[in-house]
Amino acid sequence: MDAFNSLMDGFGTALTPVNLLWAALGVLLGTAIGVLPGIGPAMAVALLLPVTYGLEPIGAFIMFAGIYYGAMFGGSTTSILLNTPGESAAVVAAMEGNPMAKAGRGAQALAAAAIGHFAGGLIGTILLVALAPTVAELAVDIGAPDYFAIMVLAFIAVTSVLGSSRIRGLASLLIGLTLGLVGLDQMTGQQRLTFGSLQLADGIDVVIVAVGLFAIGEALWVAAHLRRSPGEPIPVGRPWLGRADVRRTWKSWLRGPLIGFPFGAIPAGGAEIPTFLSYATEKRLSKHPDDWGKGAIEGVAGPESAASASAAGTLVSMLTLGLPTTAVAAVMLAAFQQYGIQPGPLLFEREPELVWGLIASLFVGMVLLLALNLPLAPVWAKLLRIPRPYLYAGILFFAAVGAYAVGGEVIDLVTLLIIGLIGFGMRRYGLLVLPAVIGVILGPNAEQQLRRALQISDGSVTGLVNTPFAVTVYAVTALLLIWPLLRKLATRGRERERAKA
């Protein structure tokens, strides 16, 4: 009941006119950004980081959460109407949604996706309310060694679960860690990698790294390979669902979150895996197996619901442990750092107004999304026709504004461009950007926790593994590391048996 009372207090925070305005602005911006090709939710939140300089934390996070949910919502519109999904989470929506749109059932596909997002977000956020305080309570006694273990888990997970190559993931992580080293050592004031420059002694601001890698890197990369003739979106009317469609999809809407939420909470790449799993599940359970590939509405409803629920799961890990499991969560963590707030188990004790206001605003945001997006879908679809030069020039423009607003220094813009060029090179050679961003954000913190833990234990390495929590986390990390090896052994063993037979 405690969580329930806190949530009611949260609604008191979220329903003030100003915060309602931020929530509405967030979901509108988020949907627009999700619909716009080329801008993902992580880039959107990164580009908006500068507003944290002028906003109260509660307002800023309510807006960021709105953007996160809104962008997921908008992303499926692009997939369904254009069939060129940009975000990995929206790939599945295109598989059944686009054939539906081609067959003139675009309105139904959009409605199934929108209601799926609503259902998934609602169930996911209810689970968040139920679970997060418990997790925070269990974790409230964790100390330096435990934090360090969590961060090692984040590093290993982000490099080995995402992407196709571990070596490239590690390379990206190390680039991030190196960028994080620049500046004064937090514990001794020792200059590191500053080469005597005063500018570098302040360190490289996380905002500049995030904006450079996500926005400038992406804009330059697209510029080098800009599609000469962007795809024509399929025109669509107002989304609606007939009774037969609802009968086919309501179970899918409810099943999606069960798959999406747990995958969002663990560092396994966010919505990508659960949407595929949900798609496979729906396909197996479908009573209309002939429709698949030609526009089965369950294949839109289930995965979209799973995607939204995974966003809620992501917030559980981010708020209770300070563990970012997706790019958006990583950038939101950077925003927390801008305010000097450390997400983690103590967040619920120290900043109850912020946390519960944020969670309550998620409910508000979802209602707003459903209310806005069903009638506005044809308007959103028009955004797909924006001339690409304007779109990418706009990204460069806002990236520059953000970096300049950090400190009003021209040198920051030069740093931004250099980091953008690094981001460009990383995209060219298949180094994922996310590990680098996680490295920059968590690296300095991880080093501090490591040194604190070793100070307490007087330099003995056992000081890193002297709590059951840390040991458990290391066990999970080890499992992640040897998982591909085990799988290889298993398939090899199976092949050998087959060869015998």
Add this chain to the structure above:
Amino acid sequence: MTTPTTDVSPTPPTPPTPSDARRSWLREHSELGVCVLLLALGALVLTDALTMDVDITQRGPVGPKTVPIVVGIGLLVIAALLAVDVLRGGRGEAEGGEDIDLSEPADWRTVLLLAGVFLGSAILIEPLGFPVAGALLFWGAAFALGSRRIDRDPLIAAVLSLTTYAVFNNLLGVPLPGGPLMGVL
């Protein structure tokens, strides 16, 4: 640091000669440039860490050198592993996206032009103020990306830049330099 990507530009088809063969080998293995950069970065981090003179300020058994040394060694090891992977035929997958067409060769002119426009606006921001420099950035970038609407582009750029200036400067309380133009208005 720059990106190691300058060696993938398309060359006109000519009969193969030994030097061409070498060039095409290099083009196919351009990812080795990433290894070289990682190696250089690792060496840089290690040198910086080892030449650091840590005085008595150190508290605890792990000083400010430890993590840079670990990261530096990590970079060297990863550079070597990546080189082995590339020579064995491993390739980093270029990232796809909604507006990305990977079947065409990379358009270096646009990228260089964009970087130039960006740098130019950065330099102009102090003498001319944000509204002018920002408008030039948007217009220049749109031009570089292929937009040629002389009637519409500058107008959109000016409106966008002025609105942003007003929102940041007056609404959000983040000061941006107004420059001579704002002095006149």
